[in-house]
Amino acid sequence: MADFSSSVSGGRMEGVQLRSESEDITSADVTTDARRNLQSDDDEEDDFQTYMSVVWQGGKVGIAYYDIDTTCFYMMMDTVETMDFHIISKVFEQVKPMCIVTTAKQDEGLLAKLKSLGGKGPEIDDFVQLLPTLDFSLEVSKRRILSMNLPSIPNHFTESERTLHMSSLVPFDNICMVRAVGGLLKFLDKKRVGIELESTETRVPILAMRTFSLECLMIVDDASYSALQIFQQRNHPSGYKSGASSGKEGLSLFRIMNRCKSIIGSKMLRQWFMQPLKDMAKLEQRQDAVAFFANPRNIEVTSTLEDCLKHVKHIPRILARMTSSQATIAQWQALYKTAYNATYIGDVCRQQKVRLEVFRKIGEKFTEDLHRIADLIHRIVDVEESTIQNKFVVKQNVDPDLDEKKRTYNGLPDFMTKVAQSELNQLGEEITECNVIYLPQLGYLLAIPLCDSIREEDNYNIPNLEFVFMSSNMVHYKSESTKELDLLLGDVQCEIADQETVIMHRLQNTILEHSQVLLDVMDCAAELDCLITLANCAREYNYTRPQLTQDNIIHVTAGRHPLQELCCSPFVPNETYSDEHVGRMKVLTGPNASGKSIYLKQVALIVFMAQIGSFIPAESAVVGLMDRLFTRIRTLETVSAGLSTFMMDLSQVSSAVNNATERSLVILDEFGKGTESSDGIALLCATLKQWLSSGTRCPHVFVSTHFHALVTKSMLPKSTHLKFQTMEVIEDGNTLVFLYQLIDGSTSHSYASHIAEASGLPSAIIKRGKQVCECLGENKLVNRVGTSKSESAFIKYKAIVDSFLKVDLDKDDLVEYLESLKQHIDKN
Ligand SMILES: Nc1ncnc2c1ncn2[C@@H]1O[C@H](COP(=O)(O)OP(=O)(O)OP(=O)(O)O)[C@@H](O)[C@H]1O
Incomplete structure (x- = not known):
């Protein structure tokens, strides 16, 4: 009989789980699944796909892009764009779209630029999508935007209320931007992006519309990011198009500084790194916050906030899943934790007496709605049971009718055992075992194991029982009592599921109506995470607060290279002075391996760090905000970029010559080395002369070179802007001691033989090299040596x-x- 009762409960499981025995999964599997859901939520991989649209008209560019992952729409307000299309390139570098949509009637230069952004992969033809100009017309675009169905717009809104709401989200006076949005909406609808497999009535989900602007950004190109090791390698699924390798971040500034507690924080920090600012007020706000969190007196508040930030999740992704009712239990739980912890963060920030912009924003945006959302989820969702059952389960006391059904359902096993017992008593003696099970659609059934009396197929018939089917040595019948059970209990389990789904939908809609609050929370929490991260770095790496100024100067006392100082000890700090009085152009000569490249990169990195709002590796600094950073530094990647190395050098330098202003920082590390030396020196010399001749419009230029003739033959004109500097070395007999100290002056030797010796080149080769060098220097015949x-x-x-x-x-x-x-x- 022990066997019997267990088969009864086994029957119940079979019915509840809606699956046959062969498909059975254990509860351990369910929790593994749930855990996997949680993990996928936590995954940091940037599996985003974006679609971008560009309209360039009257010298202004408007850009829009759609992120399939967050289902958010991002719009760049109309911005002045020149023929070098650096704004479009900048947005492209950040967005890395799958394709770019634009109007068929197009400027050829822009078209060529867009095509070149797509790289050289096989998908190049599909990369730029040209749509009829009508799809981008202003009126059509406006209409399309106004008819959008955002979840934050409540259903009861009238037409004029909707229009008013949309106008608050989309600045309609930005004509290019509106046209770009309209064209992209049309494209998304036509291609059914992200909803390819859904029914035709389903529209592309759009959670929110957000604007962005590049006006206050310092422009840094992709090559500089990798040459300065700000990012080492950036993963992107469309990397295959350009043949770029994808992998994890190597040793880079971003890697050593990214201590964010949340994924949204990491994402925002990456965005901050991608968008250095020239907006002083914003940068000073960041600096104030970094100073507060870096202060040891505030360590307790900082660590409390950090603990909460760990639980703030990527909300747009969750909300996007909710719009299609596909949120997993892990995501419900993540939303609850986010709302709960955000409420706490709000309380902590409101308690602070210090006036920080981030505290003010959090105090204002983390409203009571958050508390309500957390409370609703907490009261309605039974997380524990949901995780076990791997479906949305409603807690008790939410709906009395539902509770009643669940009570009936939970009493079923006992009841079914009793029914099975009474059925068994009525069956013949040859049948020793039976059980009652429930199967959806079929209802309650009596299951009897195969025995000798019902072994033959014809013999399945048992008086008073209706044969239904046979499987796994069990014959299933309908009896009078099971029919009664059908009538009495019906599909309780299905009804429970239906009722729970209705409750889930209602809860979902309430949350989606508050999606704006949740998105604001995410932004503020991510910002807070970034600021705490910068503060932690400042404390750990001994960074100081740079003084930002509108004056066009760069003054750094005892500056260090943030990555190099972690690799070599002791690191020798150096000064940097660049302004109208001491000169804006520094030409650095010095022996090989004396620290020239490290110094040049250090200057660029310090300015870059100051312009993301971070503290910097220096004793003190006054940094004038730069508008662009240009570099010409050879890296391994430039060698594999397809273009010849020298072509790469030239394209980078020509971009600097054509676009650098007096507020730009230009770093040239050994430009001209990749070709015949007389051509190289001529090019370098002409480039520097061009800048020197521009007088006060000369950018801040830092050049390193081994072309000593530049100094010895006085190839450059005398100018107050020009200063020669070198790295101090002491020659002690045959050995060379590097001091890595920057001093005024120049050198006429590269001391290459010393470096060759230190690198282990055979001494015979070095000796011969020196011999030839001496002969050439003295214009003597070189003696032949050989076998x-x-x-x-x-x-x-x-x-x-x-x-x-x-x-x-x-x-x-x-x-x-x-x-x-x-x-x-x-x-x-
Ligand atoms: N300020 C410093 N303090 C300590 N060590 C340094 C410093 N600067 C550079 N170094 C060391 O010197 C090495 C060589 O530096 P770097 O590559 O800048 O030389 P370089 O002058 O540019 O050489 P080359 O002209 O051959 O390119 C670095 O890898 C580092 O180990």
């Missing part, structure tokens, strides 16, 4: 040449001479 074989051949050929030179063509007989020469050669 004994080449030596004797040299003597033989020299004798032939000498004898030929002695022939007097007017007097001697040439034929006779050649004959004797032949005999001489044959003999030897």
